[in-house]
Amino acid sequence: MKGxxxxxxxxxxxxxxxxxxxxxxxxxxxxxxxxxxxxxSIGALHSTLTRLEEKGYITSFLGEPxxxxxxxxxxxxxxxxxxxxxxxxxxxxxxxxxxxSKINLSIQ
Amino acid sequence: MSTQPPKLAxxxxxxxxxxxxxxxxxxxxxxxxxxxxxxxxxxxxxxxYWQHTLSLGFSxxxxxxxxxxxxxxxxxxxxxxxxxxxxxxxxxxxxxxKTFTVLNIIGLAMGMSIMVLCLAVYVxxxxxxxxxxxxDRIYRVIxxxxxxxxxxxxxxxxxxxxxxxxxxxxxxxxxxxINDQFYAxxxxxxxxxxxxxYITTSEFLSxxxxxxxxxxxxxxxxxxxxxxxxxxxxKLFGTDNALNQIITTEKWGPLKVSxxxxxxxxxxxxEFDVLAGTSTINPSKNRSLADQWTDFHGNYFYFKIxxxxxxxQIASSIAQLAKEGNEYFIEQNEKAxxxxxxxxxxxxxxxxxxxxxxxxxxxxxxxxxxxALLILLPACFNYTNMSIARALHRSKEIGIRKVIGSQRKQIxxxxxxxxIIVCLISTVLSVGIFELIKREFVSTLxxxxxxxxxxxxxxxxxxxxxxxxxxxxxxxxxxxxFAKISPLSALKNNMTEGQVSISGLRKGLLTAQFSLTxxxxxxxxxxxxxxxxxxxxxxxxxxxxxxxxxxxxxxxxILKNTLLANPDVRNVSFxxxxxxxxxxxxxxxxxxxxxxxxxxxxxxxxxxxxxxxDIKMVWGNTPDPRNKQIPDVVVNEAFMKDxxxxxxxxxxxxxxxxxxxxxxxxxxxxxxxxxxxxxIYPMVISLSENCHLALVSITSSDLAQTLESLETSWNxxxxxxxxxxxxxxxxxxxxxxxxxxxxxxxxxxxxLAISVSCLGLLGMVIYSTENRxxxxxxxxxxxxxxxxxxxxLAGMFFKLWAIAIVIAVPVAYTFYDLxxxxxxxxxxxxxxxxxxxxxxxxxxxxxxxxxxxxxxKIVQINPANNLRTE
Numbered sequence: 005m006k007g008x009x010x011x012x013x014x015x016x017x018x019x020x021x022x023x024x025x026x027x028x029x030x031x032x033x034x035x036x037x038x039x040x041x042x043x044x045s046i047g048a049l050h051s052t053l054t055r056l057e058e059k060g061y062i063t064s065f066l067g068e069p070x071x072x073x074x075x076x077x078x079x080x081x082x083x084x085x086x087x088x089x090x091x092x093x094x095x096x097x098x099x100x101x102x103x104x105s106k107i108n109l110s111i112q
Numbered sequence: 113m114s115t116q117p118p119k120l121a122x123x124x125x126x127x128x129x130x131x132x133x134x135x136x137x138x139x140x141x142x143x144x145x146x147x148x149x150x151x152x153x154x155x156x157x158x159x160x161y162w163q164h165t166l167s168l169g170f171s172x173x174x175x176x177x178x179x180x181x182x183x184x185x186x187x188x189x190x191x192x193x194x195x196x197x198x199x200x201x202x203x204x205x206x207x208x209x210k211t212f213t214v215l216n217i218i219g220l221a222m223g224m225s226i227m228v229l230c231l232a233v234y235v236x237x238x239x240x241x242x243x244x245x246x247x248d249r250i251y252r253v254i255x256x257x258x259x260x261x262x263x264x265x266x267x268x269x270x271x272x273x274x275x276x277x278x279x280x281x282x283x284x285x286x287x288x289x290i291n292d293q294f295y296a297x298x299x300x301x302x303x304x305x306x307x308x309x310y311i312t313t314s315e316f317l318s319x320x321x322x323x324x325x326x327x328x329x330x331x332x333x334x335x336x337x338x339x340x341x342x343x344x345x346x347k348l349f350g351t352d353n354a355l356n357q358i359i360t361t362e363k364w365g366p367l368k369v370s371x372x373x374x375x376x377x378x379x380x381x382x383e384f385d386v387l388a389g390t391s392t393i394n395p396s397k398n399r400s401l402a403d404q405w406t407d408f409h410g411n412y413f414y415f416k417i418x419x420x421x422x423x424x425q426i427a428s429s430i431a432q433l434a435k436e437g438n439e440y441f442i443e444q445n446e447k448a449x450x451x452x453x454x455x456x457x458x459x460x461x462x463x464x465x466x467x468x469x470x471x472x473x474x475x476x477x478x479x480x481x482x483x484a485l486l487i488l489l490p491a492c493f494n495y496t497n498m499s500i501a502r503a504l505h506r507s508k509e510i511g512i513r514k515v516i517g518s519q520r521k522q523i524x525x526x527x528x529x530x531x532i533i534v535c536l537i538s539t540v541l542s543v544g545i546f547e548l549i550k551r552e553f554v555s556t557l558x559x560x561x562x563x564x565x566x567x568x569x570x571x572x573x574x575x576x577x578x579x580x581x582x583x584x585x586x587x588x589x590x591x592x593x594f595a596k597i598s599p600l601s602a603l604k605n606n607m608t609e610g611q612v613s614i615s616g617l618r619k620g621l622l623t624a625q626f627s628l629t630x631x632x633x634x635x636x637x638x639x640x641x642x643x644x645x646x647x648x649x650x651x652x653x654x655x656x657x658x659x660x661x662x663x664x665x666x667x668x669x670i671l672k673n674t675l676l677a678n679p680d681v682r683n684v685s686f687x688x689x690x691x692x693x694x695x696x697x698x699x700x701x702x703x704x705x706x707x708x709x710x711x712x713x714x715x716x717x718x719x720x721x722x723x724x725x726d727i728k729m730v731w732g733n734t735p736d737p738r739n740k741q742i743p744d745v746v747v748n749e750a751f752m753k754d755x756x757x758x759x760x761x762x763x764x765x766x767x768x769x770x771x772x773x774x775x776x777x778x779x780x781x782x783x784x785x786x787x788x789x790x791x792i793y794p795m796v797i798s799l800s801e802n803c804h805l806a807l808v809s810i811t812s813s814d815l816a817q818t819l820e821s822l823e824t825s826w827n828x829x830x831x832x833x834x835x836x837x838x839x840x841x842x843x844x845x846x847x848x849x850x851x852x853x854x855x856x857x858x859x860x861x862x863x864l865a866i867s868v869s870c871l872g873l874l875g876m877v878i879y880s881t882e883n884r885x886x887x888x889x890x891x892x893x894x895x896x897x898x899x900x901x902x903x904x905l906a907g908m909f910f911k912l913w914a915i916a917i918v919i920a921v922p923v924a925y926t927f928y929d930l931x932x933x934x935x936x937x938x939x940x941x942x943x944x945x946x947x948x949x950x951x952x953x954x955x956x957x958x959x960x961x962x963x964x965x966x967x968x969k970i971v972q973i974n975p976a977n978n979l980r981t982e
Contacts, residue, residue: 029140046140047167054173072146076139
């Protein structure tokens with residue numbers, strides 16, 4: 005089935021891809037806040053991350069302790085192969101829809 | 113990083129996290145806080161921190177992590193083996209405490225039996241009328257009439273509306289008008305047989321699933337032909353193949369049987385013996401259009417909607433058609449609205465007037481359910497009470513479980529499973545009880561014959577769900593109680609403190625239960641006494657040593673003379689209605705001058721009836737058979753009283769009956785011609801030569817011989833007819849069948865109530881004595897004697913009984929005296945103290961037996977045995 009993941013989930017996955025090896029909670033949140041210009045709470049973000057992990061789209065590991073967080077470790081996220089596949093599915097679905105559009109979608 | 117985030121928020125987050133891993137989450141929170149404090153200032157940073165903390169604290173992320181922590185000991189895949197473990201341990205526990213298990217199971221089974229009955233009836237009703245083909249497309253129109261702000265809903269609807277719908281609505285596949293006024297007496301050689309029928313069209317049989325055994329559906333179109341049910345055919349003709357037989361009725365003339373229905377399953381609200389076509393009688397013939405709209409009593413309008421049409425479409429078209437009738441309703445100062453009711457929704461139904469056939473109403477159910485609950489709740493309460501009382505014996509088990517790592521949830525589950533097992537066993541037992549009593553019960557219900565009460569799979573599922581539900585509700589209190597026990601105190605055996613005495617709440621519940629039992633027992637006592645009194649009540653006529661003999665119409669004079677020649681016979685008279693039983697014949701007397709009529713009960717007798725029965729005349733003479741032109745009648749005092757209220761033509765003794773004018777020749781003292789549950793209504797005794805009952809007074813030393821000689825005399829007059837005789841007193845007793853039904857129901861309820869409460873009591877006594885064996889032993893060694901020991905052990909229970917008596921007796925007295933017994937005996941002197949006393953003594957006696965049986969056992973034990981183990 006194409007398009008199994010939600011819009012926000014897709015956004016989170018792509019953000020993780022953009023951040024590369026620096027993808028952890030606060031970084032993802034800030035990136036989305038700035039780039040997509042939308043407010044979100046850390047709770048909502050972590051819930052989505054947990055769900056993505058359950059679905060097998062991301063994996064996570066704990067980093068080294070850092071002093072800026074009072075010695076607490078960060079949890080980093082990485083995309084799995086199935087996430088990459090799913091993102092491609094989404095993209096091709098969208099491309100297809102764009103290409104076949106009966107009206108002109110380009111902005112004048 | 114000198115400033116710390118708000119302490120309270122941090123503390124709250126830690127609490128919310130519990131054992132879950134949240135280092136990374138807290139790190140994220142702190143990082144955001146650190147950034148905000150530099151950019152936005154402390155106040156704003158604190159606010160944002162709070163916001164994030166709360167969003168994270170109640171987020172799915174944290175919930176999931178917490179679940180992961182708790183599930184480390186056992187995962188969902190092991191849920192089933194855990195359940196198996198629960199069941200195994202439960203069964204072991206139940207086996208270990210056999211007495212309690214048996215007491216609990218029997219108590220619960222009894223308590224559940226009435227509820228099972230209630231459920232069975234309900235499940236049965238849900239199936240009503242589902243067997244018709246396309247039952248989901250069959251509806252009827254129900255009418256709500258508003259008059260002076262009072263609304264009343266009728267199951268019937270105007271015939272005019274039915275006609276309009278049939279002609280103008282194409283999306284009605286079939287329209288079936290039904291009129292239920294087709295009743296009459298069929299004349300047979302064994303007397304009249306009442307029947308009830310519908311006037312309808314042949315479509316009735318094609319829409320509703322009543323298959324024909326003989327004949328054809330379309331025969332209803334032929335005038336004066338009828339289709340009868342299998343049962344009625346057998347009753348009337350002795351065979352079900354009654355095709356082309358003639359039913360003779362006075363009201364509708366001869367009717368030819370043109371079809372016989374095959375026996376059809378119960379589970380339908382239709383109730384009829386005979387179906388007649390509209391060609392035989394047209395109910396709307398000779399009726400004005402206004403009447404066809406507003407006087408719709410007894411006319412029903414069923415239809416099947418075409419496939420693809422919806423209920424709301426039809427409803428709006430019918431509302432449109434109904435506008436034509438508005439003017440007629442407005443003339444009567446009424447406003448009518450129409451609704452559709454699906455045929456499957458007819459049973460059970462809300463209260464609705466002018467119902468067709470068998471309808472069980474919600475309100476009646478609610479009462480039934482309430483009574484069932486009154487019996488069930490004490491049983492559940494007893495279980496809870498006994499289980500908690502057993503805490504002492506189970507506390508160690510729970511302590512060890514907890515120490516090993518059992519969680520609160522698991523302890524709760526363990527106890528719930530245990531209770532549910534007990535309840536399921538009880539359900540099986542109560543279904544057994546149900547099977548035993550269901551026939552009896554159904555026969556006491558009006559319209560009960562429509563219920564099949566067969567144990568179907570739907571019913572079984574309902575019972576199992578019910579059992580599990582009762583188990584869960586009953587078990588939750590002890591389960592929570594046990595889950596709360598601290599493992600330390602449990603293992604140190606500190607449980608004894610505060611546990612030996614029964615808490616106030618439990619005492620209260622026990623008292624309530626005793627009171628309830630007493631109320632039921634006093635009920636059965638007083639009803640029984642009223643029943644006895646009813647049978648010995650002075651009815652105002654002589655009922656001793658009188659035989660009732662059914663006779664045919666011919667040769668009555670000869671029979672009378674022949675019987676009187678017998679030395680044992682003192683007097684003979686004839687009647688159409690046995691005195692002391694119900695009168696079926698109601699008539700109206702019409703007063704032309706004031707355009708009013710009065711209802712009265714009419715009986716026909718021979719001339720000597722009044723004298724023979726010793727009925728006292730207060731004025732005038734017995735009717736004279738020689739007055740043929742205007743026949744004499746005798747009326748009772750109630751008749752004179754009512755006629756005076758109406759006040760027709762001043763002093764005339766001439767009255768206008770249906771049969772013609774009559775002259776009142778005398779007035780008899782009010783006597784109870786009907787059973788005592790009926791008031792004395794106006795009554796007219798008229799003379800008739802066609803009575804079908806002979807009343808024969810006998811004086812006899814040897815009854816068998818007298819009867820034999822009577823039969824010999826009988827055979828002289830009627831050589832071909834069977835002689836049957838019964839005593840008048842027996843016939844009167846038969847008329848009190850309704851009373852025996854109530855007695856039976858009450859007796860059963862009282863039996864259940866007292867059994868349940870005695871079992872509960874026994875459980876509590878066992879518990880409290882077991883906990884005090886050592887105390888009893890020490891008391892005994894110190895010199896206490898038996899009666900003193902019994903007093904210490906059982907005293908509390910007797911105190912509770914005393915309180916219960918103080919509560920129950922006034923309540924029961926008021927209720928029964930003011931309400932209940934008046935329903936069954938309008939002439940009662942009220943409840944005497946004797947029956948209350950007897951009921952209380954019996955109840956307390958049974959309770960005492962339960963108490964003493966157990967306490968005595970403890971007291972008898974050699975104290976050395978009890979103390980040695982320590």
